Amino acid sequence: MSPDTMKIDRFELDAGMIERARAAARAITGSMQQHIDAHTTTAVERTVCRLLGINGVDEAGVPLPNVVVDAVADKGKLGQGVAYWLGSACLEHGITLDEAVLDLAIGKLDITACPRPKEEVEKALYPIAASAIERIIENKQKREALIKKLGLGQTPWLYVIVATGNIYEDMVQAKAAARQGADIIAVIRSTGQSLLDYVPYGATTEGFGGTYATQENFRLMRAALDEVGEEIGKYVRLVNYSSGLCMPEIAALGAMERLDLMLSDSMYGILFRDINMERTFVDQFFSRRILALGGLIINTGEDNYLTTDDAYESAHTVIASQFINEQFALAAGLSPWQIGLGHAFQMNPYMEDGLLNEIAQAQLIRQLFPEYPIKFMPPTKYMTGNIFFGHLLNAMFNFVSVLTGQSIHLLGMLTEAIHTPYLQDRHLSIENAKYIMNNARHLADEVVYAKDGRIEKRARAVLEKAVDLLDYIRSRGLMEALEEGTFAAVKRPRKGGKGYDGVVEKSPDYYNPFETLLPRRAPAGGDVTCW
Amino acid sequence: MLVKPYGDTMNDGAMQLSFTLPMRKGDEAREAARVLLTRMGLDDPQIVHMEAIGEEFTFFVAYGKCTFAVDTDELTVARAQVEKMDFYQINKFIKEHIGRKIKVIGACTGTDAHTVGLDAIMNMKGFHGDYGLERYPEFVAVNMGSQVPNETLVAKAIEMGADAILVSQVVTQKNVHVPNLTRLVELLEAEGYRDRVILICGGPRISHELAVELGYDAGFGPGTVPSEVASYIAQELARRLAQTARDE
Numbered sequence: 149m150s151p152d153t154m155k156i157d158r159f160e161l162d163a164g165m166i167e168r169a170r171a172a173a174r175a176i177t178g179s180m181q182q183h184i185d186a187h188t189t190t191a192v193e194r195t196v197c198r199l200l201g202i203n204g205v206d207e208a209g210v211p212l213p214n215v216v217v218d219a220v221a222d223k224g225k226l227g228q229g230v231a232y233w234l235g236s237a238c239l240e241h242g243i244t245l246d247e248a249v250l251d252l253a254i255g256k257l258d259i260t261a262c263p264r265p266k267e268e269v270e271k272a273l274y275p276i277a278a279s280a281i282e283r284i285i286e287n288k289q290k291r292e293a294l295i296k297k298l299g300l301g302q303t304p305w306l307y308v309i310v311a312t313g314n315i316y317e318d319m320v321q322a323k324a325a326a327r328q329g330a331d332i333i334a335v336i337r338s339t340g341q342s343l344l345d346y347v348p349y350g351a352t353t354e355g356f357g358g359t360y361a362t363q364e365n366f367r368l369m370r371a372a373l374d375e376v377g378e379e380i381g382k383y384v385r386l387v388n389y390s391s392g393l394c395m396p397e398i399a400a401l402g403a404m405e406r407l408d409l410m411l412s413d414s415m416y417g418i419l420f421r422d423i424n425m426e427r428t429f430v431d432q433f434f435s436r437r438i439l440a441l442g443g444l445i446i447n448t449g450e451d452n453y454l455t456t457d458d459a460y461e462s463a464h465t466v467i468a469s470q471f472i473n474e475q476f477a478l479a480a481g482l483s484p485w486q487i488g489l490g491h492a493f494q495m496n497p498y499m500e501d502g503l504l505n506e507i508a509q510a511q512l513i514r515q516l517f518p519e520y521p522i523k524f525m526p527p528t529k530y531m532t533g534n535i536f537f538g539h540l541l542n543a544m545f546n547f548v549s550v551l552t553g554q555s556i557h558l559l560g561m562l563t564e565a566i567h568t569p570y571l572q573d574r575h576l577s578i579e580n581a582k583y584i585m586n587n588a589r590h591l592a593d594e595v596v597y598a599k600d601g602r603i604e605k606r607a608r609a610v611l612e613k614a615v616d617l618l619d620y621i622r623s624r625g626l627m628e629a630l631e632e633g634t635f636a637a638v639k640r641p642r643k644g645g646k647g648y649d650g651v652v653e654k655s656p657d658y659y660n661p662f663e664t665l666l667p668r669r670a671p672a673g674g675d676v677t678c679w
Numbered sequence: 680m681l682v683k684p685y686g687d688t689m690n691d692g693a694m695q696l697s698f699t700l701p702m703r704k705g706d707e708a709r710e711a712a713r714v715l716l717t718r719m720g721l722d723d724p725q726i727v728h729m730e731a732i733g734e735e736f737t738f739f740v741a742y743g744k745c746t747f748a749v750d751t752d753e754l755t756v757a758r759a760q761v762e763k764m765d766f767y768q769i770n771k772f773i774k775e776h777i778g779r780k781i782k783v784i785g786a787c788t789g790t791d792a793h794t795v796g797l798d799a800i801m802n803m804k805g806f807h808g809d810y811g812l813e814r815y816p817e818f819v820a821v822n823m824g825s826q827v828p829n830e831t832l833v834a835k836a837i838e839m840g841a842d843a844i845l846v847s848q849v850v851t852q853k854n855v856h857v858p859n860l861t862r863l864v865e866l867l868e869a870e871g872y873r874d875r876v877i878l879i880c881g882g883p884r885i886s887h888e889l890a891v892e893l894g895y896d897a898g899f900g901p902g903t904v905p906s907e908v909a910s911y912i913a914q915e916l917a918r919r920l921a922q923t924a925r926d927e
Contacts, residue, residue: 324733324734324736327734328732328733339790339826340790357790421826422824455794455795455798456794456798458804528795529795533902565795565849565883565901571732571733571736571738572699572738575730575733575738638824
């Protein structure tokens with residue numbers, strides 16, 4: 149973060165109110181921890197496989213992590229964890245992990261047949277698990293070294309999306325965007341991938357509205373951005389989406405292939421993809437522990453609330469959700485500099501003083517979460533086929549972003565409501581943002597908001613409503629609040645939604661070597677990150 | 680009447696274009712762009728802006744004069760037959776002509792995750808100050824959200840006895856919305872429900888003409904407000920009920 153974004157208090161907020169919000173959010177997320185710690189999911193277990201180096205496909209093209217987890221689940225023995233069974237099979241037959249997986253895949257081996265003492269299994273798997281952890285730490289160090297060598301762009305970092313469906317075409321577009329000035333590249337996923345209960349394999353050249361997230365695609369794009377980064381003298385960050393039914397697997401693949409940012413939200417999947425909430429809370433925790441270790445920055449998805457809910461009326465739900473996401477993230481061992489809380493510029497552009505309300509919201513968030521790399525999303529709701537008006541709307545968004553010191557700035561496209569961005573659309577958007585952000589770079593230092601003026605009053609009112617909502621959720625319980633439709637006006641039943649059958653209660657002898665190797669906040673609620 | 684694009688003088692034919700050519704910026708690129716405009720039938724092509732956007736790409740803004748005109752008397756325009764009513768008129772119309780609530784189900788089907796259009800029509804809040812169907816006391820509106828399989832939509836429609844189905848397709852790639860929309864019609868036909876429902880699709884690439892061609896009753900493009908869709912559904916259902924009554 150640049151030093152000028154550190155001086156951020158532009159208006160006075162009631163510190164007691166902010167503390168009340170945090171206390172409520174801590175209580176809300178704390179009450180979920182017992183559920184989280186008592187369960188595993190098919191996605192978490194597949195992630196354990198991937199971290200252990202299991203990543204191919206079988207003859208039918210089914211990813212091996214799915215083959216292993218399905219085999220154990222079919223026997224009703226997932227409660228012990230796949231690692232326990234894999235380790236037992238290796239010990240029992242004197243074979244390696246790879247051999248065990250291959251024999252299982254061709255139906256020669258039932259890995260659940262011969263349980264071994266947990267201590268023996270731990271001893272056998274520890275070195276493999278430790279080397280996975282080491283690889284993730286090495287990636288983190290490599291990123292730090294590259295950033296030191298090449299440097300980063302100024303905040304707000306310009307974040308653009310490529311989405312051709314073909315990873316090789318994406319690489320061309322991403323490099324062009326980086327040369328034009330983009331700081332962060334997201335390869336948007338093929339629509340529908342979040343609902344796949346597996347991660348596709350290999351390099352892919354076909355997708356719908358995006359490109360499949362696969363380990364090989366991650367690797368290819370990372371290499372392309374490293375190459376262009378050397379050329380332009382800037383470390384270019386890469387983003388993907390740790391959401392949906394494979395949330396923790398994507399997190400692991402991202403950490404292994406040195407992605408830099410991950411969309412990661414504790415509730416997005418529940419609300420917008422109708423994924424079961426019991427599953428999501430377990431998955432987000434494990435995912436974020438991996439991201440914490442890898443030094444990735446998470447981006448939360450509060451901006452999405454405003455696509456279904458009104459941005460002015462429901463501004464406080466964004467703030468309330470940010471406090472909840474913050475606490476979930478801290479619990480998973482993430483540091484504030486890694487927590488990119490999200491929001492968006494989505495108010496009705498025809499509203500009188502709408503700009504003042506957008507400034508109030510953006511400045512409020514900046515002040516509530518001072519050390520956090522806040523992610524600001526562009527207008528989409530009121531984008532029409534009028535690309536000229538759309539370009540203007542994006543300009544206002546760019547202005548608010550630089551004025552309020554946002555960190556991660558997703559560029560709006562003038563053709564938002566029409567098609568995935570053309571090369572020229574991206575160029576025009578970057579030009580727009582660079583012009584405004586350069587032109588108004590230090591405006592914030594010169595501006596004082598009128599005491600008790602419209603902007604300050606609006607910010608206080610939103611905070612007050614957010615605190616009330618958090619208190620209400622605290623008294624009601626988070627799952628109950630989600631059932632009532634508190635966020636994004638979407639109601640979700642606790643036992644409903646996709647992926648519920650993949651939630652499994654851990655048995656007392658559950659084993660997952662990464663449980664003790666990945667960071668998390670000490671269970672006592674202290675601030676210590678231990679691993 | 681013959682019409683041509685209008686810049687600042689009647690029949691000047693002025694048109695504005697922007698596009699990218701996959702070649703390095705330079706005199707050749709400018710000439711390539713100019714020839715392209717000429718081949719498009721534009722007179723007096725002018726490249727007013729040329730800019731390198733990445734290594735091997737050049738972006739152009741250009742003007743030209745259209746040389747031909749369209750005779751508006753020869754046009755046939757397909758649009759849904761509807762007399763526009765407002766929120767109060769629609770509710771009153773339904774009470775008088777239908778005598779019960781109209782059941783509507785909506786979904787973004789297939790891989791499409793963009794609910795902007797569907798929400799604009801369905802949600803309480805509506806769009807451009809025009810209330811969504813959920814707000815109408817005379818509609819029962821069910822919004823199934825995004826990425827709904829066609830099969831699920833059909834099953835739910837039959838279960839609730841929907842009078843109308845709204846399908847939204849916003850962002851699609853390689854025209855995947857066309858087979859997806861067609862598939863829904865086939866499923867409804869297979870279930871014997873196609874004739875019992877008013878089938879409507881909407882989205883930025885949907886025209887009434889395309890909708891009818893794909894076997895839908897109506898299609899609504901960008902900028903449609905909820906009351907237009909509500910008026911259509913109410914009037915079409917009333918027309919069908921009257922038709923059935925006459926047939927009997």
